[in-house]
């Protein structure tokens with residue numbers, strides 16, 4: 001009697017746990033299947049195990065403006081040493097819910113009001129509790145901007161001597177892809193149609209400048225691709241250490257597209273010289289200039305699941321606003337007169353690159 005009661009009780013508890021778990025999984029998949037599909041809504045919300053496994057973000061429209069990023073970053077940096085450090089990505093993700101992701105609607109007053117609520121003691125968890133899309137934006141924006149702000153060390157020139165000193169900082173540690181003091185022009189050209197080979201959309205951002213302009217690594221990472229590509233010409237692809245971002249730099253200079261010591265598997269630091277602006281590409285013949293206007297094509301691809309790396313499910317984001325945002329942090333370069341190669345002027349170190357040679 002006692003044993004059967006105990007057994008029954010165990011069965012009841014197990015069943016309850018199972019049912020609750022099922023509801024949780026159903027709810028989770030439902031929630032995220034809407035969030036993760038963006039424009040194409042999934043109608044199938046059945047919950048097989050393989051569905052649950054494929055539960056990652058499928059699409060991102062990155063429409064955060066340079067202005068919004070700068071203002072949110074300022075709050076983050078200024079609150080760094082306070083007892084209530086406010087994360088800029090939390091701020092942008094909450095505002096994204098309000099704007100449906102469209103930051104042309106951004107008003108500074110909205111940011112100010114949000115910051116006041118947090119400073120007055122409201123927790124991010126409480127503010128976002130009923131925001132259906134918050135977790136989607138937080139994950140998507142975290143994937144784009146997650147490594148842009150943080151602690152780093154950089155050399156600086158001292159005021160009254162030729163010597164440099166290493167300074168610890170907290171702030172923007174991603175760099176503009178065009179070296180300091182080199183001019184360029186650009187406009188929002190993402191999604192424009194291209195007609196070489198077959199009709200394709202432009203999945204990146206073009207920065208027009210002079211041939212030979214040093215091209216800079218936006219973020220630290222590992223060289224994943226390097227060499228000739230029919231469309232991109234001489235190109236280099238760098239994967240972030242967290243593997244969520246793939247940076248593509250294309251149309252590099254004919255003859256000498258990148259420093260000799262770069263190769264696949266090599267790690268680079270944010271701010272390093274990784275190549276030279278050129279006009280190669282649109283040809284199956286290697287080392288051919290077939291681009292009319294010299295420019296750097298930069299592309300940022302997001303990867304939430306390795307199956308998105310290549311094929312029909314690639315996520316390339318509009319990086320015009322990011323390029324504008326990064327303009328405030330340019331890498332100074334010097335030319336080695338012996339080799340003709342350019343290199344960064346000031347050493348840089350962040351936690352992820354500490355053990356690098």
Ligand SMILES: [Zn+2]
Nearest residue numbers: 204205206297
């Ligand atoms: Zn381009």
